[in-house]
Amino acid sequence: MPAIRACHASTHDGSDRERPMLHRINWVLMLATLASAFALYVIKYDTRRLEARVQAQERALEKAESDIALLAAERAHLARPERLEPLARLNGLAPITSRQYLRIDAGRAASSATAGAAAPAPESR
Amino acid sequence: MTARAAAIDRAPAWTSRMPAGADTRAARLRTRRRVVVCALLTVFATIAGQLVRLALKSGPEIKVNIVEPLARSWSRPDIVDRHGRLLATDVGMYSFYADPAMIPDVDETIEKLSAALPGLDTAELRKALRDRTRRFAWVSRGVTPRVAQKVHALGLPGIGYRVELKRVYPLGPLTGHLLGTVNTDNKGIAGVERLLDEEGRVESVQGPERSASSALRLSLDVGVQHALADELKQACLRYSAAAAAGLALDVDTGEIVGAVSLPEADPSLPAEWLDPARADKLTGGTFELGSIFKALTVAMALEAGTADLDKLYDVRQPLVSGTYVTKDLHPQGRPLTVREIFLHSSNVGAGMLALEAGVHSQRAFLERLGLMRQTRLETGPVAAPQLPKHWGRIETITVAYGHGLAVAPVQFAAALATLVNGGLEVTPTLLARAAKRETAARLISADTSARMREIMRLNVTNVQGTGRHAEAEGYRVGGKTGTAEMPGRGGYREKAVISSFAGAFPMDAPRYAILVSLFEPQTGEAGGDRITAGLNAAPTTARVVERIAPLLGILPRRADIAGP
Numbered sequence: 001m002p003a004i005r006a007c008h009a010s011t012h013d014g015s016d017r018e019r020p021m022l023h024r025i026n027w028v029l030m031l032a033t034l035a036s037a038f039a040l041y042v043i044k045y046d047t048r049r050l051e052a053r054v055q056a057q058e059r060a061l062e063k064a065e066s067d068i069a070l071l072a073a074e075r076a077h078l079a080r081p082e083r084l085e086p087l088a089r090l091n092g093l094a095p096i097t098s099r100q101y102l103r104i105d106a107g108r109a110a111s112s113a114t115a116g117a118a119a120p121a122p123e124s125r
Numbered sequence: 126m127t128a129r130a131a132a133i134d135r136a137p138a139w140t141s142r143m144p145a146g147a148d149t150r151a152a153r154l155r156t157r158r159r160v161v162v163c164a165l166l167t168v169f170a171t172i173a174g175q176l177v178r179l180a181l182k183s184g185p186e187i188k189v190n191i192v193e194p195l196a197r198s199w200s201r202p203d204i205v206d207r208h209g210r211l212l213a214t215d216v217g218m219y220s221f222y223a224d225p226a227m228i229p230d231v232d233e234t235i236e237k238l239s240a241a242l243p244g245l246d247t248a249e250l251r252k253a254l255r256d257r258t259r260r261f262a263w264v265s266r267g268v269t270p271r272v273a274q275k276v277h278a279l280g281l282p283g284i285g286y287r288v289e290l291k292r293v294y295p296l297g298p299l300t301g302h303l304l305g306t307v308n309t310d311n312k313g314i315a316g317v318e319r320l321l322d323e324e325g326r327v328e329s330v331q332g333p334e335r336s337a338s339s340a341l342r343l344s345l346d347v348g349v350q351h352a353l354a355d356e357l358k359q360a361c362l363r364y365s366a367a368a369a370a371g372l373a374l375d376v377d378t379g380e381i382v383g384a385v386s387l388p389e390a391d392p393s394l395p396a397e398w399l400d401p402a403r404a405d406k407l408t409g410g411t412f413e414l415g416s417i418f419k420a421l422t423v424a425m426a427l428e429a430g431t432a433d434l435d436k437l438y439d440v441r442q443p444l445v446s447g448t449y450v451t452k453d454l455h456p457q458g459r460p461l462t463v464r465e466i467f468l469h470s471s472n473v474g475a476g477m478l479a480l481e482a483g484v485h486s487q488r489a490f491l492e493r494l495g496l497m498r499q500t501r502l503e504t505g506p507v508a509a510p511q512l513p514k515h516w517g518r519i520e521t522i523t524v525a526y527g528h529g530l531a532v533a534p535v536q537f538a539a540a541l542a543t544l545v546n547g548g549l550e551v552t553p554t555l556l557a558r559a560a561k562r563e564t565a566a567r568l569i570s571a572d573t574s575a576r577m578r579e580i581m582r583l584n585v586t587n588v589q590g591t592g593r594h595a596e597a598e599g600y601r602v603g604g605k606t607g608t609a610e611m612p613g614r615g616g617y618r619e620k621a622v623i624s625s626f627a628g629a630f631p632m633d634a635p636r637y638a639i640l641v642s643l644f645e646p647q648t649g650e651a652g653g654d655r656i657t658a659g660l661n662a663a664p665t666t667a668r669v670v671e672r673i674a675p676l677l678g679i680l681p682r683r684a685d686i687a688g689p
Contacts (some may be wrong), residue, residue, distance in 0.1 A: 026161065029169060036176065037612060066217045069335060076211035076295035081394035095672045097354070098599030098681030 158277025158307065198289050199311040200330045201321055203340035204304060206347045207382070207557045212300055213318070215311070217333035218291040219273035221264040225254045227283030234281050238264060266290040266309055287331040292318075296298070298389035299350055302405035303343070303504055303555055306398045314431040315398065316504045317343065317555060342557040344380035349373060353383040353670035360665040361387060364656075365647035370406040370625070372538050372640045376546040376629060378558045381541065381638065382677065396520040406642070408507045411531035414642070416591075416658075417627040418527030419475045423467050424544050425490040426478040427573045434464045434576055440473040442549070444480075446519045451476050451526075454657075466581045470606065472526045479525035480518070487521055488578060492542040493551075493568050496532050505553040508533045527602075527609055534640055537627065538608050542638040545603075545629045546582065556654060582632040594650060595626055595663035597670035599681025602638070604628015604666070606658035621645050624658035626666040631679060641666045 088094075130195050139390035204213040215615050221242075230236050239245045242265050253262035264287065267312040268276070273286065292307045294300075305316015313327070316411050321327055338553045357369040358397035390403040393472045397403060404410060426432040443541040444451040466474030491497050511531035513520040535553055542551040548569035581603035584590040591606040608626045610617035625642040631637040641662050650659030674681070 022158075022162070032169075036173065040176065065335060066333060069214055070216045072211055073214050073216055073293050073295045076214075077297075079210075079300065080296045080348060082299065082355075085351070085355065096595070096675045097671065098674075101599075101681055101683075103683075115212065 130505065148494060158287055160354055161433065163656070165553060169594075192678055195538055197310065197329060197331060199307075199322075199327045200336040201292060201307070201311060201313070201327045202291050202336045202338040204317060204321075205340045205342050206300075206350075207342060207380075208344045208346065209340075210293055210347045211344070212345075212347070213294050213304055214291060215290040215334055215335055216293050217288045218267040218344075219270065219276075219286050220289045220416040221273075221276055221284060221286045222267060223250075223254055223262045223264050224283045225259045225262060225283070228254055229282060229671075231255055232552050234284070237281060238276065238284070241279060242268065242272060246288045267291055278361045282342055290330065290333050290335070292393075294392045295565045296347065296522070297393075298391040299347070300343075300345060301356060301390040301392045301398065302386050303384060304392045305504060306395045308393045314395070316392070318392075319339070319505065320503050343555050344375075344378075344382060344557045345384070345555065346382045347672045347678060348676045350385065352676065353669055354387070354389070356665060356669045356672065357385055357387055357643075359668075360641075360661065361645055364643060364649065364661040366661070367642040368406065368644040370640075370642045371535055371669065372407055372534060372661065373669075374538050374542055374553060374638045374640075376542040376551060376635050376638050377549075379542070379551040379553045380558055381535075381553055381555055383553075383673065384535070399643040405504075406644075407503060407535045408502055408533055411508045411511050411533050412623055412642070413528045413531045413609050413612065414534070414537055414622065414625055414627075415527040415606045415607035416470045416472075416475075417537070417607035417625050418530075419467060419470060419525070419607075420544060420581065420605045420627065421491070421496075421540060422478050422487075422525040423463060423580065424473045424573055424577050425487055425567060426463065426482050428490060428569050429482040431486075432463050432478055434580065435462050437462055437476050438466060438474050440471050440477065442473075444473050444522055446522060449519050449522075451522050464580055464583065466567035467605070468584055470591050476522035477523040479521050484516055484518075484521045487524065488516060490531075491524075494543060496530075496536060496540055499563070500536055500539075500553075502535060502553060502619075507536055510536065518647065527540070527607055534642060538640045541627050541629070541640065542635075543575060544577045545569050545632075545635040545638065546574065572678050578629075578632055580617045580636065581628060584630075585628075591657075591659040592626065592628065592663050594659055595666045595670075597630070597667045597674065599683070600674045600679060601631035601682065602628055602639075602666065603630070603632035604671050605633075606663055608658045622656055622657070624656060624662040626658055626662040627668060630670055630674065631682070636679060637673075637677060639666060639670065641669060659689065 153337050164496065185496065194435055201213075201215055203211060203215075223234075223249065231251065234254065235247050235251055238250070239247050245265060250262070250264060264284065265585075276284070277286065290311050292311055294304065295580040303316055305313060305318040307313050307318050311327075312354050326336075326341070328334075328336055328338075332661050338395075338606065353371045353373065360366060369387045371383070371385045372381065374381050384407050386406040389402050390398045390400070390405075392398055406412075426518060437460045440453065441456070441458060441460070443453075451472050453469075453473050455469065457465070457469055457471070461469065461471055461474055463474075463478065465471075466478070488497070496510060497512060500507045510533070513529045518522075520529050538552045539553045543549065548567055548571050549565040550568050551565070582601065583603075584592040584605060585595050586602050587593065592602075592604050595602050595604060595606075604627050607623075609623045609625070610619060611621045611623060612618075613621060623642055623644055624646055625638045627638075629638045643658075643662050643665065646661045647654070649655040649657065650664050651660060
């Protein structure tokens with residue numbers, strides 16, 4: 001019996017200070033668990049929503065990309081020289097002739113680039 | 126966790142039976158308790174850390190690939206011209222398929238489908254749909270969005286669609302021969318398209334995924350290509366020619382800026398593309414090009430040192446070799462200098478030049494210019510030259526004026542470029558090159574090249590020159606004409622000729638070599654039945670140069686423009 005009492009006494013010595021602390025830690029941990037579970041739930045649903053948005057945007061992007069490809073092809077088709085030439089000629093345009101070149105400034109040699117820019121309408125884009 | 130902690134709390138019940146060491150025991154217990162608490166905290170921290178890690182790291186992407194070999198197609202990079210104008214691209218198109226097991230009424234389905242899809246092979250489809258064991262059959266592939274909407278609106282059970290990539294060529298047949306074509310699965314089967322496959326630039330895809338690969342830039346210029354095609358088409362009408370071919374090539378880099386072969390072939394119609402009558406004449410066929418070969422013969426004689434431009438040759442007598450007699454079409458009745466032989470396009474003179482230099486020189490020279498071996502272009506192998514089986518005296522003479530040796534025009538154009546560019550090797554290419562190659566091999570001397578430029582220009586400026594109609598005001602064209610009789614059954618056909626002009630411009634410092642060939646023209650510039658190249662191929666060249674020189678950035682020289 002005295003041994004038990006002694007035991008009680010000895011346990012009281014140590015745990016009186018430690019038990020409330022452990023309890024507090026337990027509570028804190030439990031709350032933290034609940035809070036993190038809730039946070040996880042919120043994050044998960046947020047993520048799903050974001051994923052749906054990403055997918056929608058990816059789809060929109062794909063759609064836009066394929067539309068651009070189609071439009072680029074259509075533009076190239078409409079701007080094909082075979083079609084533009086008759087239209088340009090109808091408007092009184094014609095390929096440039098060698099007599100139409102004039103040197104504006106005798107000291108400054110016209111670069112080949114300007115000759116390219118002066119190309120007649122049917123061949124330009 | 127709490128239960129375990131409680132167990133730890135109760136633990137001292139037995140430890141305290143030994144009061145002697147009670148204090149140390151209690152201390153040890155405290156330590157143990159702390160260790161356990163620390164361990165638990167570590168576990169929690171690990172879990173929390175793991176959660177954070179998972180949240181931050183995007184998990185491995187889970188891809189489900191439905192294996193359906195039928196739906197596989199190839200995604201290809203775009204092809205653009207040297208200025209970035211689109212020549213070929215992939216667009217998403219609708220492809221309809223049927224699940225025969227799900228179709229309630231085959232006849233009704235086919236009837237409705239054929240109303241919406243004109244050109245549907247109903248017999249074939251009926252056979253496919255009647256086979257109830259099949260679960261998949263294509264109905265129509267590569268349908269435009271509008272037609273697809275119509276089919277979709279029918280609401281037929283068992284008919285589904287998927288979006289597939291389809292190759293489109295916005296410019297139609299303009300660059301058809303060079304681009305080649307693709308099959309239904311978007312796989313390249315010819316031309317530059319096949320090059321893309323060979324170089325591994327196409328990707329296998331399940332859906333309409335466009336290629337991420339950058340566009341392939343060709344050396345072609347759409348403007349030049351169109352001008353060339355347009356002028357050749359007009360020439361075909363004007364001179365009633367059956368076909369035509371034209372080529373413009375950068376003499377320094379070998380870049381082909383324009384290459385047209387008429388009749389054209391539309392790359393979106395593979396059947397048309399594979400039609401032998403529409404085969405590319407520039408790379409796919411070899412021709413005896415006739416007198417334009419005399420440019421090579423003169424260069425060969427100059428290079429061998431057996432002649433110079435002022436050396437006289439007596440060309441009054443025909444060259445006789447066994448039963449074979451070489452005559453001049455328009456004999457001048459007097460000895461001619463090498464310059465005049467070139468100007469008057471004397472067959473006898475060319476033959477004499479070649480005989481004087483010798484068969485070995487001739488062969489070695491043609492070999493050096495690459496006209497004796499098969500070459501390759503990005504579109505595939507160029508048709509191999511047809512060499513004479515036996516190369517004797519007769520062949521030496523005939524090859525000197527362009528008969529008995531047939532080459533692909535593109536190969537001749539490369540040799541021509543070498544003649545005028547200072548003598549450096551030219552490898553024709555369809556791909557845009559960044560800059561002039563620095564390491565081009567020298568094939569002929571710069572001096573010979575300068576003399577060739579001189580006589581080629583003279584042939585256009587001289588009133589007696591056969592190429593005088595090739596003059597494009599201000600652009601200094603020079604070159605050689607050639608009217609070659611086409612071989613037919615039992616010999617050459619006098620009225621079926623290939624009339625060509627092979628030249629370059631501007632001749633004082635050539636930038637582009639040009640080759641124009643008209644096949645079987647029936648008339649010339651002045652009308653009538655004069656079908657020599659000087660009267661049809663030469664004026665066509667002038668018209669082509671007048672249109673393409675401004676596009677290629679070549680300035681006309683004022684001094685060469687007559688009048689005010």
